[in-house]
Amino acid sequence: xxxxxKSLFSGExxxxxxxxxxxxxxxxxxGMFPFVSPVAVEGVATASYGSVQLEAEVSFDYEAPCDRCTxxxxxxxxxxFSHLLSDSEEEKDDDSIQVDEEHTLDLDELLRSDILLELPxxxxxxxxxxxxxxxxxxxxxxxxxxxxxxxxxxxxxxxxKLID
Numbered sequence: 402x403x404x405x406x407k408s409l410f411s412g413e414x415x416x417x418x419x420x421x422x423x424x425x426x427x428x429x430x431x432g433m434f435p436f437v438s439p440v441a442v443e444g445v446a447t448a449s450y451g452s453v454q455l456e457a458e459v460s461f462d463y464e465a466p467c468d469r470c471t472x473x474x475x476x477x478x479x480x481x482f483s484h485l486l487s488d489s490e491e492e493k494d495d496d497s498i499q500v501d502e503e504h505t506l507d508l509d510e511l512l513r514s515d516i517l518l519e520l521p522x523x524x525x526x527x528x529x530x531x532x533x534x535x536x537x538x539x540x541x542x543x544x545x546x547x548x549x550x551x552x553x554x555x556x557x558x559x560x561x562k563l564i565d
Contacts, residue, residue: 402421402423402442402507402509403507403508404417404419404505404507405505406453406488406500406504406506407504409448409453409504410451410453410488410500410504412448414448415447415448416447416448417446417447418444419443419444420443420444421442422439422440422441423439423440423442423459423508423513425439425440425461425516426439430517430520431522433465433466435463435465435520435524436461436462437462437463437475438461438462439461440461440512441461442457442458442508443458444457444458446486452485452487453487453500454483455482455483455484455485455486455506456481456482457481457482457512458479458481459478459479459516460477460478460479460480461477461478462476462477462478463475463478463520466524467524467526467530468523468525469530469532470530470531470532470533470540470542471533472526472542474525474526478520480515480516480519482512482515484511485498486506487499487500488500488504526542530542
């Protein structure tokens, strides 16, 4: 969605509410496509002393395998983003985003990058997930597997003989 900000930068209006949906189903994240529903966006752009303050709230569903046990993880995310927009190089500071000469902003691309930066690097089914047994592959969240996981490093086996 292209957001037309001319009226805010020219002083004709001081508020511009917006609402849209962004389709991120084709967006790859860590080798997967976790976005299972369009991203709902609600926000407002407000004129503020020659610049524009952009506030947006997004919500979406994602689905990905747990990084420890591979169980499917389905969650709903809600994020809030805030950006300061500038229309000239002189007014631009380190944190602001400069809009083009037509005073339009590609909201889809801006929010897409914001969302990707906020997503966790590891998806876990729950914080205390035990993962899979490295020997037999059993999901340890369902109970112990009975494998002997306390194998001695073969380089240190000589030291074990000294103890015995």
